[in-house]
Amino acid sequence: MSAERQPPAIEARGLRRVYNVKPTPVVALQHVDLDVAPGEFFGLLGPNGAGKTTLIKILTTILLPSEGSAHIFGFDVSKDEKKIRRIMNMVAGGEQSGYGILTVREQLWMFSQFYGLPRKDGWRRVDELIDAVGMGDERVQRVSTLSTGQRQKMNFARGLLNDPWILFLDEPTLGLDVAAARQVRQLVLAWRQAVPGRTVLLTTHYMAEADELCDRIAIVDHGRILAIGTPAELKKRVQREALYRLELDRLDGGPAALARLPGVVSASLASDDGGPVDRQTVSVNLALQDDGALGGVVGALGGLGSHILALQKSEPSLEDVFVELVGRGFDDAGDTGDAGVADDGTGGDRNGGAPARDASEAETPAGVA
Amino acid sequence: MSVYEYRHTASPQEAADWTPRQQLLTDLRAVGGRAYPRVSGLFREKSWVFFEILLPFLSTSAFVFVYRALEAPPEYIGFVVLGGAMTAFWLNVIWMMASQLYWEKSQGNLELYFAAPMSIMSVLFGMALGGMVMSSTRAVIVLVIASLVYGVQFQVDRWLLLGVVFLLTLSALYGLGMILASLFLMWGREAFHMTQLFTEPVYFVSGLNFPVARLGLIGALALATIPLAVGLDAMRQLAFVGAEFPIGTPSPEVEILILIAMTVVFLVAARWMLRTLERMARREGRLSVRWQ
Numbered sequence: 001m002s003a004e005r006q007p008p009a010i011e012a013r014g015l016r017r018v019y020n021v022k023p024t025p026v027v028a029l030q031h032v033d034l035d036v037a038p039g040e041f042f043g044l045l046g047p048n049g050a051g052k053t054t055l056i057k058i059l060t061t062i063l064l065p066s067e068g069s070a071h072i073f074g075f076d077v078s079k080d081e082k083k084i085r086r087i088m089n090m091v092a093g094g095e096q097s098g099y100g101i102l103t104v105r106e107q108l109w110m111f112s113q114f115y116g117l118p119r120k121d122g123w124r125r126v127d128e129l130i131d132a133v134g135m136g137d138e139r140v141q142r143v144s145t146l147s148t149g150q151r152q153k154m155n156f157a158r159g160l161l162n163d164p165w166i167l168f169l170d171e172p173t174l175g176l177d178v179a180a181a182r183q184v185r186q187l188v189l190a191w192r193q194a195v196p197g198r199t200v201l202l203t204t205h206y207m208a209e210a211d212e213l214c215d216r217i218a219i220v221d222h223g224r225i226l227a228i229g230t231p232a233e234l235k236k237r238v239q240r241e242a243l244y245r246l247e248l249d250r251l252d253g254g255p256a257a258l259a260r261l262p263g264v265v266s267a268s269l270a271s272d273d274g275g276p277v278d279r280q281t282v283s284v285n286l287a288l289q290d291d292g293a294l295g296g297v298v299g300a301l302g303g304l305g306s307h308i309l310a311l312q313k314s315e316p317s318l319e320d321v322f323v324e325l326v327g328r329g330f331d332d333a334g335d336t337g338d339a340g341v342a343d344d345g346t347g348g349d350r351n352g353g354a355p356a357r358d359a360s361e362a363e364t365p366a367g368v369a
Numbered sequence: 370m371s372v373y374e375y376r377h378t379a380s381p382q383e384a385a386d387w388t389p390r391q392q393l394l395t396d397l398r399a400v401g402g403r404a405y406p407r408v409s410g411l412f413r414e415k416s417w418v419f420f421e422i423l424l425p426f427l428s429t430s431a432f433v434f435v436y437r438a439l440e441a442p443p444e445y446i447g448f449v450v451l452g453g454a455m456t457a458f459w460l461n462v463i464w465m466m467a468s469q470l471y472w473e474k475s476q477g478n479l480e481l482y483f484a485a486p487m488s489i490m491s492v493l494f495g496m497a498l499g500g501m502v503m504s505s506t507r508a509v510i511v512l513v514i515a516s517l518v519y520g521v522q523f524q525v526d527r528w529l530l531l532g533v534v535f536l537l538t539l540s541a542l543y544g545l546g547m548i549l550a551s552l553f554l555m556w557g558r559e560a561f562h563m564t565q566l567f568t569e570p571v572y573f574v575s576g577l578n579f580p581v582a583r584l585g586l587i588g589a590l591a592l593a594t595i596p597l598a599v600g601l602d603a604m605r606q607l608a609f610v611g612a613e614f615p616i617g618t619p620s621p622e623v624e625i626l627i628l629i630a631m632t633v634v635f636l637v638a639a640r641w642m643l644r645t646l647e648r649m650a651r652r653e654g655r656l657s658v659r660w661q
């Protein structure tokens with residue numbers, strides 16, 4: 001079956017999820033509609049408490065929706081959970097799963113058995129994935145001794161053991177340094193590109209990550225999807241004018257001379273907005289009705305005796321989009337989340353206040369004590 | 370084919386369409402996978418030699434000296450040694466079966482187990498299998514050392530029956546452990562206290578250090594409900610045939626039937642409870658989500 005003829009990788013209609021916690025129930029998702037095509041790299045972008053993780057838990061069959069429906073490649077998350085579990089996998093940032101007493105190789109092999117890989121195939125597959133994620137040197141290192149970055153690469157390898165058709169990544173680069181985060185992103189892209197039709201749903205609150213990886217993004221806040229589109233489309237929503245910065249050798253008549261030109265909405269010296277000022281040149285911020293007006297401006301500058309030293313188009317960021325949609329900054333949003341409920345309702349703590357316990361203890365004699 | 374292509378399937382629908390055989394094989398492999406950490410832990414965490422051999426050996430020795438001082442029949446020494454060996458299984462069930470799912474939840478493993486295509490019962494079976502291997506090693510060591518040190522003379526006529534009783538005792542005991550695992554998961558943070566609460570009373574009513582028949586009605590109740598009590602009683606009858614006093618109340622054959630009934634009831638109940646728990650977990654989000 002070709003990717004074009006497949007049902008949507010994800011189809012959600014009217015999803016609502018309420019956690020019945022005291023003193024008042026927490027509404028984590030409200031009437032979410034979502035369509036993700038097979039092969040798409042789809043991002044859920046939102047602050048802590050937005051409902052991203054709740055949505056992932058529903059789509060991965062761990063939670064049932066309170067209302068509405070969701071399908072993965074045509075399979076109902078409420079009824080066909082067995083089938084969905086055979087074709088998907090999930091990796092979460094900061095994941096501490098498994099047993100610290102095992103080596104990386106053994107841990108991955110254990111999980112391979114949960115996905116039904118034959119014993120020997122499992123070991124071979126594990127070795128291949130360990131090499132692919134660049135953990136050859138840590139192959140026989142105990143899981144309890146891995147760094148955060150190493151652990152996350154191992155988790156990512158775990159997520160690929162069963163060759164899933166859809167991979168759910170919940171903040172996969174959370175807590176990683178720049179190099180490790182980049183490596184994880186490259187791994188995801190390489191995996192996805194290897195076979196057409198593989199779908200990724202990524203939740204993140206790193207805007208640059210979403211911008212870099214995702215074909216389309218949904219901006220989520222307080223359990224609602226506020227906007228969906230490609231990164232370019234989303235940015236375009238807040239970019240009503242084409243913005244440019246011009247660096248000129250001189251500008252007789254000042255910015256006012258430019259502001260009078262056809263198609264120019266506004267013109268101001270860059271120093272007005274606190275930008276760098278070089279006394280030898282003049283920097284001007286231009287807002288045009290559209291990109292087509294730029295030609296007229298360039299022609300007019302020649303008539304004014306100015307030479308263009310540099311020309312740069314200014315793009316809005318996804319953060320600008322978020323501010324436009326939500327009315328507050330991304331960081332502020334995390335602080336004012338839904339009754340302090342984080343992605344998974346944890347108030348931002350992934351361990352959720354659960355008793356701290358090293359994974360290695362789980363398999364030691366009387367270790368649970 | 371690259372490392373990123375393992376099981377090429379033409380479509381997600383094809384990949385999701387497993388035969389019953391594929392599902393069964395996955396469930397069986399999952400049992401082996403989950404047993405693996407427990408078996409490998411046997412060789413990696415050597416502290417168990419101290420905690421689970423030396424310490425039980427000391428408490429067993431205390432009873433041996435008491436019985437010797439009282440000039441009790443020599444079989445009593447054997448009862449204590451056998452009871453000391455079986456302690457390893459009860460400790461394993463109460464500490465590493467019953468409370469394990471709760472800790473798996475805290476660790477974040479439970480979510481991954483639920484999201485994997487195996488039956489969640491495979492996880493419990495794997496934990497039980499690994500626990501049996503681990504505890505059998507400990508039990509055998511305690512049994513051999515204590516028998517040699519205190520000169521225990523076993524008199525066994527029916528080895529096969531003894532083996533059957535032993536295996537049935539383990540299956541009933543670990544079946545109970547599977548039920549407790551689900552209960553402890555529901556009770557959450559109380560699990561640790563529940564573990565402590567159950568340990569000593571079960572030691573007592575199981576008659577680990579004396580014939581359970583001495584407990585009268587309480588002993589009969591223990592025989593009816595606790596696999597360790599009925600299994601140990603049957604094993605003592607089969608391992609000390611020539612004893613000159615009544616050891617157990619029902620015959621080993623009757624106790625085998627009790628153990629079979631316990632095994633069936635416990636396993637069916639464990640399966641039902643686990644399914645119920647999974648439904649609750651999905652509906653309420655309480656059991657797989659770490660913060661609840």
